Amino acid sequence: MQDVFIEYMVKRQRTAKTSLLKLLIIVGAIVLAVMLFIFSGFLGAFSFFGAIFAVGLLYGGYFLVTSMNLEFEYSITNGEMDVDKIVAQRKRRRLVTVKWRDIEAFGRYIPSEHAGKTYGTKIFACDTPYNEDLWYCVTRAPQKGQVTQVFLVFNASEKMLEAIKKYLPKQILHAVFKRH
Numbered sequence: 001m002q003d004v005f006i007e008y009m010v011k012r013q014r015t016a017k018t019s020l021l022k023l024l025i026i027v028g029a030i031v032l033a034v035m036l037f038i039f040s041g042f043l044g045a046f047s048f049f050g051a052i053f054a055v056g057l058l059y060g061g062y063f064l065v066t067s068m069n070l071e072f073e074y075s076i077t078n079g080e081m082d083v084d085k086i087v088a089q090r091k092r093r094r095l096v097t098v099k100w101r102d103i104e105a106f107g108r109y110i111p112s113e114h115a116g117k118t119y120g121t122k123i124f125a126c127d128t129p130y131n132e133d134l135w136y137c138v139t140r141a142p143q144k145g146q147v148t149q150v151f152l153v154f155n156a157s158e159k160m161l162e163a164i165k166k167y168l169p170k171q172i173l174h175a176v177f178k179r180h
Contacts, residue, residue, distance in 0.1 A: 072154070119138065
């Protein structure tokens with residue numbers, strides 16, 4: 001079998017909730033910074049520290065707003081998929097590594113089918129949880145020193161699905177893709 005290596009990246013879409021939160025953070029940081037600048041004049045010798053603190057508030061607001069820009073990268077190497085979360089193109093963190101031969105469930109993500117189920121960890125590493133072309137898998141992975149059941153929802157390209165099919169357990173492959 002030939003080695004497989006595929007990378008795929010999706011950007012988290014902005015929702016009304018995140019847009020409103022960003023707006024509130026920006027307005028709050030500006031209002032607090034202006035108030036600090038105004039009131040730092042009354043501090044006399046300490047007015048310099050008030051100005052420094054106001055600038056720090058503005059930077060903190062900027063940092064929070066940009067930290068809401070999320071991307072997810074999937075790297076498929078042979079029978080494994082690594083899922084990384086990238087925050088504002090400045091910080092990368094591995095969320096989970098999926099070994100396709102060891103998964104417990106796989107298929108198209110239909111929210112109503114998973115509404116009542118509990119999992120150790122739920123990871124929505126996708127552009128939006130409301131996309132109709134999402135996939136999910138359930139696997140076991142080490143989390144905080146223990147092995148827990150991980151429910152992962154992700155976007156998948158056709159190229160990714162073809163690579164994944166090669167490594168799925170036969171019963172899952174036949175159930176999901178209805179091969180004969």
